[in-house]
Amino acid sequence: MNLTLKIWRQAGPKAKGEMVTYPVTDISEDMSFLEMLDVLNEQLNARGEEPIAFDSDCREGICGMCGLMISGKAHGPEVTTTCQLHMRSFSDGDEITIEPWRADAFPVIKDLVVDRGSFDRIIQAGGFISANTGSAPEAHSVPVPKPKADRAFMAAACIGCGACVAACPNASGMLFMGAKITHLGELPQGQPERDARVVNMVSQHDHEGFGGCTNIGECSSACPKEIPLDVINQLNKDLRGALMRGE
Amino acid sequence: MTTTSTTPSSSVPGLVHGVYAEGEPIRDTKAPPGPIDRRWNTRKFEASLVNPANRRKLSVIIVGTGLAGGAAAATLGEAGYQVKSFCYQDSPRRAHSIAAQGGINAAKNYKEDGDSVYRLFYDTVKGGDYRSRESNVYRLAEVSTNIIDQCVAQGVPFAREYGGLLDNRSFGGVQVSRTFYARGQTGQQLLIGAYQALERQVAAGTVEMFSRHEMLEVVVVDGKARGIIARDLVTGEIETHLADAVVLASGGYGNVFYLSTNAMGSNVTATWRAHRKGAHFANPCYTQIHPTCIPVAGEHQSKLTLMSESLRNDGRIWVPKNAADCEKDPREIPEEDRDYYLERIYPSFGNLVPRDIASRQAKNVCDEGRGVGPKVGDFRRGVYLDFTDALKRMSAEAVAEKYGNLLDMYQRITGENPYEVPMRIYPAVHYTMGGLWVDYDLQSSIPGLFVTGEANFSDHGANRLGASALMQGLADGYFVLPHTIRDYLARGPFEKLEESHEAVVEARASVDARVQKFLSIKGDRSVDSFHKELGNIMWEFCGMERSEEGLLKAIDLIRGLRDEFWRNVKVLGAADTLNQSLEKAGRVADFLELGELMCIDALHRRESCGGHFRAESQTEDGEALRHDDEYAYVAAWEWGGQDGAPVLHKEDLVYEFVEMKQRSYK
Ligand SMILES: Cc1cc2nc3c(=O)[nH]c(=O)nc-3n(C[C@H](O)[C@H](O)[C@H](O)COP(=O)(O)OP(=O)(O)OC[C@H]3O[C@@H](n4cnc5c(N)ncnc54)[C@H](O)[C@@H]3O)c2cc1C
Ligand code: SF4
Ligand code: FES
Numbered sequence: 001m002n003l004t005l006k007i008w009r010q011a012g013p014k015a016k017g018e019m020v021t022y023p024v025t026d027i028s029e030d031m032s033f034l035e036m037l038d039v040l041n042e043q044l045n046a047r048g049e050e051p052i053a054f055d056s057d058c059r060e061g062i063c064g065m066c067g068l069m070i071s072g073k074a075h076g077p078e079v080t081t082t083c084q085l086h087m088r089s090f091s092d093g094d095e096i097t098i099e100p101w102r103a104d105a106f107p108v109i110k111d112l113v114v115d116r117g118s119f120d121r122i123i124q125a126g127g128f129i130s131a132n133t134g135s136a137p138e139a140h141s142v143p144v145p146k147p148k149a150d151r152a153f154m155a156a157a158c159i160g161c162g163a164c165v166a167a168c169p170n171a172s173g174m175l176f177m178g179a180k181i182t183h184l185g186e187l188p189q190g191q192p193e194r195d196a197r198v199v200n201m202v203s204q205h206d207h208e209g210f211g212g213c214t215n216i217g218e219c220s221s222a223c224p225k226e227i228p229l230d231v232i233n234q235l236n237k238d239l240r241g242a243l244m245r246g247e
Numbered sequence: 248m249t250t251t252s253t254t255p256s257s258s259v260p261g262l263v264h265g266v267y268a269e270g271e272p273i274r275d276t277k278a279p280p281g282p283i284d285r286r287w288n289t290r291k292f293e294a295s296l297v298n299p300a301n302r303r304k305l306s307v308i309i310v311g312t313g314l315a316g317g318a319a320a321a322t323l324g325e326a327g328y329q330v331k332s333f334c335y336q337d338s339p340r341r342a343h344s345i346a347a348q349g350g351i352n353a354a355k356n357y358k359e360d361g362d363s364v365y366r367l368f369y370d371t372v373k374g375g376d377y378r379s380r381e382s383n384v385y386r387l388a389e390v391s392t393n394i395i396d397q398c399v400a401q402g403v404p405f406a407r408e409y410g411g412l413l414d415n416r417s418f419g420g421v422q423v424s425r426t427f428y429a430r431g432q433t434g435q436q437l438l439i440g441a442y443q444a445l446e447r448q449v450a451a452g453t454v455e456m457f458s459r460h461e462m463l464e465v466v467v468v469d470g471k472a473r474g475i476i477a478r479d480l481v482t483g484e485i486e487t488h489l490a491d492a493v494v495l496a497s498g499g500y501g502n503v504f505y506l507s508t509n510a511m512g513s514n515v516t517a518t519w520r521a522h523r524k525g526a527h528f529a530n531p532c533y534t535q536i537h538p539t540c541i542p543v544a545g546e547h548q549s550k551l552t553l554m555s556e557s558l559r560n561d562g563r564i565w566v567p568k569n570a571a572d573c574e575k576d577p578r579e580i581p582e583e584d585r586d587y588y589l590e591r592i593y594p595s596f597g598n599l600v601p602r603d604i605a606s607r608q609a610k611n612v613c614d615e616g617r618g619v620g621p622k623v624g625d626f627r628r629g630v631y632l633d634f635t636d637a638l639k640r641m642s643a644e645a646v647a648e649k650y651g652n653l654l655d656m657y658q659r660i661t662g663e664n665p666y667e668v669p670m671r672i673y674p675a676v677h678y679t680m681g682g683l684w685v686d687y688d689l690q691s692s693i694p695g696l697f698v699t700g701e702a703n704f705s706d707h708g709a710n711r712l713g714a715s716a717l718m719q720g721l722a723d724g725y726f727v728l729p730h731t732i733r734d735y736l737a738r739g740p741f742e743k744l745e746e747s748h749e750a751v752v753e754a755r756a757s758v759d760a761r762v763q764k765f766l767s768i769k770g771d772r773s774v775d776s777f778h779k780e781l782g783n784i785m786w787e788f789c790g791m792e793r794s795e796e797g798l799l800k801a802i803d804l805i806r807g808l809r810d811e812f813w814r815n816v817k818v819l820g821a822a823d824t825l826n827q828s829l830e831k832a833g834r835v836a837d838f839l840e841l842g843e844l845m846c847i848d849a850l851h852r853r854e855s856c857g858g859h860f861r862a863e864s865q866t867e868d869g870e871a872l873r874h875d876d877e878y879a880y881v882a883a884w885e886w887g888g889q890d891g892a893p894v895l896h897k898e899d900l901v902y903e904f905v906e907m908k909q910r911s912y913k
Contacts, residue, residue, distance in 0.1 A: 012824055030544040030662070038549055038775070045773045045828065050820045053827055055337065057510040059550045061656075062435055063341040080659060088662050109481055110825040117458070120338050124450040128443035129402045133322040133725045134393075136400035140357070143411030153404035153429060156436060160340055187402050 001027050001092035005040065007052055008099045010108055017108065019097070029088035033076065034059065034066065036087055037098075053111040059083040061224065064159030067166070068112055069099040074163035074222040081161065081224045101162050103171035104209040116162050118208035119176060125204035126197035127180045129189050148186045155182035157225045164219035164227075170211030175219040177201055178231030181238055195242035202239055255803040262892050266802060266847050273883055273898035278382035278687040283904055284364070287386040290687065291730050295737035302327035303453075305736045306490040308475055310462045310517050312339030314434075314717060315700025316496030317441035318724025324448030326729065328736070331488055332445065332454050333477060335461045335512050335830075340442040343498055343510040344720060347434025348555045350418055350426035351717040353391040358415055362423040364388045369905055370421055371715060374601075375680075375708020376857035376873065377907045378530070378881075380900065382687055383705045390726040391718050395427055397725055401440040405429050419556065419713025420599050426714045431555055431652050437717055441724070460486070461830060463758045465493060465521045465696065468750045472521075472696035473741075476758045480830060483823035485758050487751055491741045492695045492732055495521060496724070499679040499701040501534065503838045503845065504790070505782025507676035508540060508553040514834040515841045518683050518702050526691040527883035527896060529684035529704035531841065532849035535711055535858045536791055537677035538605035541660050542620055542629040551675040552660060554653050556713060559598045559605070561637040561646070562670070564589050566630050570616040577619070577631055577669045588612055596912045603710055603858050603871070604912060606674035610791045613673075620671045629671035638666065674791065678716060680707045680858065681848070684883040684898075688731035689723060692883075697732055699723035704881070709857025762822050765832040770815030774831045777812050781805065781835070781842055789846050794862040798850040802843055809839040844884060844893055851895065854878045868913075875907050 002025045010017030024043075027036050034056050041051035057065040061084040070076035076085045090096065098112065106114040144152075156179070164175035181198055184190035190197075213232055220229045255265060262268050279289040297305065306329040309320045317339055320332040334342060354367040367388035372379060395413070399405065405427050406414040418426035429436040448454040459480040466474035466489065474489035497517035501507035522528045539559060541552045565587045567573055572580050588608055590597040598605075609630050612618065620629035634654075638646055643666060647654070654665045661671070682704040689697050689705070700720040707715065744751070788801035812835070820826040855864045855871035856878070864872045881898040 028545060028547065031547050032549070032660075035547045035549050039547055042773055042775060045817060045819060048819065051828055053825055057336055057341055057512050058343060058346045059511060060346060060552050062432070063336070063343070063345050063510065064338075065336055065341050078659075084656075084659055086659065086662070113825060115481075116337055120340075120446060120449075120456075120458075123443060124446045128447040129400065130447060131397070131400035131444075132325045133318075133397060133444075133729070136393075136396040139355070139396045139399040140412055142399070144407055145411050146407050146409050149404055149407040149411075152402070153406075153436075156404050156429075156439060157432065159435075160338065183404065184402050187404070189400055189402050 001029070001087070001090070003027060003090065003093070004095040006095065006097045007112070009052065009111055011110065013107060013109055027087055029086065031087045032059070032083060033070070033085040033087065034083050053113050055113050056083050062159060064161040067101055067161045067163055069101065069166060071097050074101070074167040075224055079224060079226065081159070101166035103165045105171065105173065106162060106165065116160070118210070119160050119162065119173070121208060122173065122177060122201050122204045123180065126193065126200035127184070129184060130193060131189070142188050144187060152183050152186035155179045155186070155227065155231055158227055159225060161224065163222045163224060165210065167218040167222035168211065169216060169218065170214060172213045172219070173205050173208070173210040174213040174232045174235060175223060175227055175229070177205055178235035179227045181235045182231040185234065185238060194238065195245055195247040198235065198238040199242050199247045255799050255806070259892055264850060267851065267892050268887065268894045270885060270894040270896050273896050276380065276382070276686045276898065278380070283381060283385045284389070286382050287389055294730050294734035297733055297737050299327055303329055305329065305739050306331070307492050307494060307732065308488055308490040309333070309494040309496060310475065311342065311496030311498060311700070311702070312442070312445065313342035313344035313496060313498055313700060314437055314441055314720030315702070315724045316494065317342065317438065317445050318721050319494060319496060319699060319728050320454050321441060321444035321448050322725055322729045323732070324445070324451065324453035327453065330448070330454040331457065331490065333457045333460045333462055335459065335480065337459055339445055339456060339458060340439060342438060343513055344438045344717070345435045346508070346510070347717055348431045348553065349557065350416065350428035350433045350714045351394070351437065351721070352418070352425050352714040353395045353427060353718065354388055354425060355392050355395060357413060358424045360423045362425050366423065367391060367425065371706070371712060372708070372905045374710060374712035376710050376910065377708065377875065377879065377902065378856055378900065379706055379708030381902060381904055386727065387706050387719055387722050390722045393726055394718065394721045398437060398440050401444060403429065403436050403440040405436070420596070420601055421712070434717060437721065441721070462497070462517045463520065463761070463833060464754045465524050466751050466754045467524050467693060468744060468748060471694045473744050474751065476755050478758070478762070481825055483821070483826065485755060485762070487746050487755055489744050489746070489751070491739055492697065492735055494697045494699060494728065494732070495683065495702050496699045497702045499682070500838070500841060501676045501679050503781070503842050504676040504785045505778050506543065506548060506551050506786070508537065508551050511550060514837065516834055516837045518698070519837040519841055521683060521691065521693065521696060523886050524693060525886070526693045526696060527684035527885050528681070528844060529881050529883045530681040530709070530848065531845045531884065532789065532852065532859055533680035533709050533857060534676060535602065535678040535680060536606045536674045538602055538609060538674045539632065539672045540675035541657060542671050542673035543623050544621065544661070545623070552656070553675070553677060554657060554672065556602070558632060558650060558653060561641070561649070562598070562632040562634050563587055563636060564598050564630055564632055566612045566617040566619060573617060573619050573627055586612070586617070593912050600912045601710070603860070607791050607860060609674055628673050630673065631669040632672045633669035634665060635669065678711055680704065680709060680711055684881070688734065689728055690731065690735065695735060697728060699728050709859055761833070762829065765816065765818045765829055766822060768814065768816050768818070770817045772815050773817055774828055774835050777808065777816060778831070778835045778838065780808055781839060784808070785842055785845070789849050792860050792862055793849045795850060798846045801846045805839065805843045805846065812836065812839055847893060848882055848884065852878055852882065871910070873909060879907070
């Protein structure tokens with residue numbers, strides 16, 4: 001198929017960016033979206049134009065490195081990551097716009113590449129259980145009810161891609177953060193630090209310039225791992241409880 | 248076996264096969280003697296201690312934030328050392344350990360099915376086709392149980408039973424259930440555990456994190472590893488980082504084949520640069536080719552996707568008996584015209600034969616012209632993995648419950664519905680058993696340079712068992728390296744090193760020069776086109792089946808390609824910004840050197856063992872044939888200089904506890 005791509009080009013963090021139009025031809029529907037961009041980049045390279053910078057690593061939907069706004073949708077039209085999106089989701093003649101994640105907390109580095117270091121800093125603020133190597137008790141000494149273990153797993157499936165932030169009109173990071181709060185909060189091992197965790201993570205989140213949550217739900221619809229909105233309720237509940245307990 | 252020497256055209260007289268030299272054997276691996284179950288305790292006890300107050304004066308650089316590097320950085324940070332941690336991704340959480348699906352082994356014996364540390368040790372030595380070290384493997388099995396405790400304490404959400412206890416499954420054809428798992432995302436969950444522990448230390452100030460940084464050189468001063476040169480991938484700045492010891496945990500080099508299940512950025516650069524500075528590279532030809540991957544769809548393919556081998560438990564593998572049927576709709580091919588070749592050749596193991604055997608037989612039937620799916624080059628490269636019987640036996644719901652996420656992934660990638668049409672699979676490069684040579688302390692042949700995880704060669708011999716790479720990464724990172732590196736650091740304080748030291752300046756200048764060189768060649772061909780061509784050579788001649796003739800040819804082809812690369816590669820953009828073509832150029836340049844060494848290693852090992860199948864060394868019915876009398880050793884290669892030949896050092900493998908046998912799955 002033949003397509004018209006409109007792609008955000010920005011030479012560096014401080015440079016002014018613009019949309020540039022690139023026609024591509026002979027795209028097979030078996031290609032992944034990123035392989036289609038690989039083809040374009042090979043053509044640009046051959047013409048002496050600098051290839052378009054975009055992030056990807058595992059290309060199997062698990063590392064969270066990829067992430068593009070595709071015609072206004074985070075990760076494109078399907079519920080999946082950009083790297084797992086295939087060209088059969090498009091039709092001959094389509095015009096596709098491709099932009100980086102847009103959020104104050106994710107500044108653009110170049111073209112389609114953004115800096116998501118703010119997510120790491122939220123985890124540093126409290127997204128962990130303090131258990132030094134070697135100090136752990138025997139694994140079976142603490143049983144975990146299966147429903148709780150399953151819910152923890154569901155929330156732990158977050159890949160840290162940032163689509164939730166990109167999709168949210170407020171650029172809020174609450175779904176990402178709620179997923180971590182829920183993952184660790186469901187487990188007995190996560191209880192001792194539960195109050196401090198939520199207070200510190202939320203404070204870091206606000207400090208990074210993410211917006212607040214106004215219950216729009218775009219985050220969860222864009223999430224490739226289908227993290228449900230109720231992790232945000234969990235977060236709010238934990239936060240209220242922690243503040244009441246004077247944390 | 249044939250020994251006719253058709254040496255490559257550019258070979259040097261006086262060398263073995265015209266391509267390598269032989270050096271002194273390696274005599275001491277530093278494993279303590281004595282009963283195998285006491286050795287690790289002995290080593291830990293004998294390792295010197297470092298006073299807590301002195302730890303913060305000692306610094307360690309760790310390249311890699313996968314299970315092996317992330318776990319080590321967190322643990323050394325907790326102990327109070329000054330750690331600098333590096334990864335090329337934008338966050339340490341994205342290291343390729345994240346992609347592991349199946350699970351992690353541990354000898355917990357929670358199922359009371361006869362498992363034990365000794366049995367895990369035994370299975371791993373046997374599974375490695377008797378080409379790994381007993382002492383190392385025993386230690387791995389021994390610390391495996393601590394790993395599970397540690398991960399549970401960190402909040403890793405392993406699968407559980409209704410009673411709240413941990414669930415286990417059997418994996419990779421072993422007869423006990425010792426694999427812990429978190430649905431199909433075990434690697435992700437383990438890595439997030441290590442990542443969170445790491446970030447906790449970043450917050451505590453013991454670990455300094457450098458993401459989007461690529462290590463491009465190791466700094467060796469007075470024979471000891473004292474730092475690295477890294478490029479900040481965002482600003483392009485070439486940085487010098489100095490420390491008292493360096494750890495490489497940079498993962499495997501399967502991307503030398505271009506197509507593999509590795510991540511796009513997986514590379515050999517960190518270990519190869521160290522090799523060029525004196526670290527021996529061991530068994531580079533040992534590669535694992537996984538039988539159940541989604542086949543190549545066309546020329547544009549950028550990577551291959553693994554489908555868990557658990558699918559072989561319920562799916563049946565077949566191809567048409569007649570090449571004429573290969574284009575037909577598989578549903579219209581009657582039962583009597585199908586060849587369930589694994590069930591036919593291996594009636595007792597059937598579809599569950601080990602990975603290397605399943606892979607090679609798939610290649611054989613496709614070479615016969617009976618492959619299915621689209622043609623790639625001259626052949627169809629695919630075999631059916633058919634769930635029709637399972638769907639009849641178990642109902643669609645039950646199949647979905649067990650394999651749903653895998654079948655969905657298949658459909659997303661291929662556009663075909665596996666509940667209706669048999670899936671197509673083909674083997675793909677998945678794991679590299681070879682890596683930098685290390686002693687029992689995980690120290691390479693450069694003092695002060697330690698190597699952990701897939702980047703070293705130590706535990707899997709010629710073939711790795713399923714669910715044991717995650718185990719090794721975490722064993723190395725949490726429980727082994729922190730003890731052995733302590734013994735090294737206890738010799739400190741080390742002499743203060745300035746960035747103006749001659750060796751540091753030289754290392755940095757060489758990196759600068761290389762970056763400038765790539766940008767100045769201004770040739771006609773993209774980096775990717777060289778990488779693809781190298782991948783084709785490796786896959787054809789150093790893939791599932793290797794022969795003397797093919798390997799010699801490959802060596803010639805790689806030399807020619809490397810030569811062209813340095814004359815004709817085209818890298819656009821600048822050195823002082825994010826430049827992904829430049830990053831790739833450095834990686835491919837190193838793969839072009841590694842590829843040759845892999846072929847030389849494969850050429851010299853005139854036996855078949857594990858993932859290494861030499862056409863000249865097979866039994867009458869086509870199975871792999873080892874030659875223990877000649878080849879029961881580790882091949883540790885020393886860099887022979889830019890225009891020289893590599894030098895082989897043999898480390899004999901001595902089996903005191905496990906008896907060597909030929910594998911048989913008939
Ligand atoms: C698809 C797939 C499925 C698998 N499934 C299983 C399984 O079920 N069970 C199992 O036991 N094993 C499995 N394996 C194997 C296992 O996942 C890996 O062997 C293991 O995770 C490797 O861990 P590592 O820490 O050594 O390296 P990695 O996790 O690959 O980490 C490498 C790190 O090094 C960094 N790095 C690399 N080069 C540089 C450089 N030059 N400069 C700076 N940083 C650098 C990277 O950024 C990264 O942080 C699987 C592998 C794959 C590919
Ligand atoms: S919650 Fe979903 S969208 Fe947000 S970072 Fe996690 S996986 Fe991505
Ligand atoms: S590249 Fe890893 S999730 Fe897309």
